[in-house]
Amino acid sequence: MNFDLGPYGVYIWPAYGVSAVALIGITLWSVIGWTKARAALAKLEQK
Amino acid sequence: MNWLFRYANPHNFMRLSNVLLPITAVATALCLGVGLYLGFTVPPDYQQGSTVLLLFIHVPADVAAEAAYGAIAICSLLSLVWRHPLSDIAGRAAAPFGAVFTALGLITGALWGKPMWGTYWVWDARLTSFLLLLFLFFGYMALWNAIEDEVRAARAAAILALVGVVNIPIIKFSVDWWSTLHQGESIVSGKIAPVYLAPLLIMMLGYILLFVSLWMLRIRTVILERRARTLMQRSAA
Amino acid sequence: MSPFFTLLARDIKLAARSGGSAFLALSFFALVATLVPLGVGADLRLLARVGGGVLWVGAVLAALLSLDRLFQGDFEDGSLDLIALSPLPLELTALAKMLAHWLSTGAALTLLSPLLALLFNLPPAATLTLFLSLLLGTPAVSAVGAIGASLTLSLKRGGLILPLIILPLLSPAVIFGAGAVSLTLDRLASGGALGLLAAFSAGAVLLSPFAAAASVRLNLGG
Numbered sequence: 001m002n003f004d005l006g007p008y009g010v011y012i013w014p015a016y017g018v019s020a021v022a023l024i025g026i027t028l029w030s031v032i033g034w035t036k037a038r039a040a041l042a043k044l045e046q047k
Numbered sequence: 048m049n050w051l052f053r054y055a056n057p058h059n060f061m062r063l064s065n066v067l068l069p070i071t072a073v074a075t076a077l078c079l080g081v082g083l084y085l086g087f088t089v090p091p092d093y094q095q096g097s098t099v100l101l102l103f104i105h106v107p108a109d110v111a112a113e114a115a116y117g118a119i120a121i122c123s124l125l126s127l128v129w130r131h132p133l134s135d136i137a138g139r140a141a142a143p144f145g146a147v148f149t150a151l152g153l154i155t156g157a158l159w160g161k162p163m164w165g166t167y168w169v170w171d172a173r174l175t176s177f178l179l180l181l182f183l184f185f186g187y188m189a190l191w192n193a194i195e196d197e198v199r200a201a202r203a204a205a206i207l208a209l210v211g212v213v214n215i216p217i218i219k220f221s222v223d224w225w226s227t228l229h230q231g232e233s234i235v236s237g238k239i240a241p242v243y244l245a246p247l248l249i250m251m252l253g254y255i256l257l258f259v260s261l262w263m264l265r266i267r268t269v270i271l272e273r274r275a276r277t278l279m280q281r282s283a284a
Numbered sequence: 285m286s287p288f289f290t291l292l293a294r295d296i297k298l299a300a301r302s303g304g305s306a307f308l309a310l311s312f313f314a315l316v317a318t319l320v321p322l323g324v325g326a327d328l329r330l331l332a333r334v335g336g337g338v339l340w341v342g343a344v345l346a347a348l349l350s351l352d353r354l355f356q357g358d359f360e361d362g363s364l365d366l367i368a369l370s371p372l373p374l375e376l377t378a379l380a381k382m383l384a385h386w387l388s389t390g391a392a393l394t395l396l397s398p399l400l401a402l403l404f405n406l407p408p409a410a411t412l413t414l415f416l417s418l419l420l421g422t423p424a425v426s427a428v429g430a431i432g433a434s435l436t437l438s439l440k441r442g443g444l445i446l447p448l449i450i451l452p453l454l455s456p457a458v459i460f461g462a463g464a465v466s467l468t469l470d471r472l473a474s475g476g477a478l479g480l481l482a483a484f485s486a487g488a489v490l491l492s493p494f495a496a497a498a499s500v501r502l503n504l505g506g
Binding site: 127179182183185186189190193194199202203206207209210211213214217218220221222224225228 | 428431435436438439441442445448449451452453455456459460463466467480484487491495498499502503
């Protein structure tokens with residue numbers, strides 16, 4: 001693997017960084033939403 | 048069409064997606080992992096140098112954004128013609144992901160533009176039509192959120208999405224026409240050397256699988272939320 | 285008089301009375317044309333260069349001002365229910381409203397445009413192209429706008445969301461319209477651009493009554 005990107009690294013790393021943050025962000029948002037909804041429903045069904 | 052309606056039933060969708068979701072999630076992780084590994088081992092392009100690495104995240108984001116709009120369009124058609132509630136949920140669920148992918152396409156495109164063209168933003172046909180696509184996603188989501196009655200909101204948003212689908216090719220054509228008129232710089236040549244093709248295709252597949260997985264999870268979440276709401280209304284009554 | 289023309293005449297009368305939307309749209313259009321030179325400077329060559337685009341954007345925004353009321357007023361006071369019950373199909377109702385909106389804004393803006401082109405130092409040939417392009421293109425603004433207006437007619441603050449919905453859809457009209465003026469400035473043939481603009485307009489006017497009627501129907505609870 002080659003991580004030495006030369007002079008263009010200043011553009012490439014931020015692009016990968018932003019993409020990673022955004023994709024991980026929407027994944028976390030979806031997973032958290034799912035766990036919350038499941039917990040809320042389980043609580044209601046217990047009653 | 049019958050097979051489609053069977054899975055359009057929320058209960059069946061929950062069962063189906065319960066099986067599918069782990070598969071697509073693992074496949075997403077595999078594709079993104081392998082794609083990144085291959086991407087960082089290819090030799091730098093003789094013309095573009097290491098910026099070819101941006102290709103592997105820019106193009107997949109664009110493809111995933113288009114897939115998301117396509118998904119919304121199909122759901123809108125299903126919801127208007129057959130009035131199926133699951134397609135209402137599905138259309139709305141796809142929009143935020145589509146907007147994020149479109150924004151990523153724009154940001155990575157701008158960061159690609161700086162070393163290639165010397166400026167972050169170029170009014171290149173591709174970037175311009177993606178900027179307009181971002182506004183289409185925003186309009187769709189805003190309309191959904193603005194109308195309180197869910198059934199009406201769903202149908203209004205569906206009409207808007209279908210009008211958008213008719214218009215997208217026209218927008219693309221007009222933006223292409225416009226960029227030749229103003230002699231904008233053309234995007235780097237369309238030919239891609241075969242060494243770059245494999246990581247690019249795998250990353251594309253990874254992005255699309257990620258979209259499909261998140262989309263299914265979001266639909267499942269909304270179904271649960273609605274179930275909870277009905278339970279609450281029933282116990283309140 | 286047939287119900288179509290009754291409705292058309294009524295809507296035009298409402299728009300044309302003093303303080304009506306036609307006057308507001310024309311004033312807004314003229315104000316944009318006044319403010320832009322104040323913003324970018326008085327260089328006449330620069331103004332001629334950007335004039336076509338600025339006037340096109342100004343015309344689209346001016347036509348948008350009164351759009352949110354296209355169905356909303358009639359929806360709130362209940363007359364839309366009565367209109368929907370009349371023998372006139374909703375598609376034709378939408379077409380009549382669209383036509384009234386175009387005559388009171390788009391057509392009026394088109395007539396005013398040569399005067400504003402003067403302020404931007406546009407040469408006569410480019411002024412003529414601007415006039416023709418607005419004549420051909422503003423019907424699309426009213427048509428696409430009617431779809432947006434019908435989708436937001438039940439919203440109290442529909443006027444805020446309306447531009448977000450329809451402006452991206454109208455980008456081809458701005459591109460072809462202002463492009464035709466640019467071509468004329470460069471002494472090139474603008475017929476192709478005007479043809480594309482006319483095709484876009486025709487498509488919009490043909491399709492939008494159906495989309496607008498469908499969304500009016502869903503808002504009336506049908």
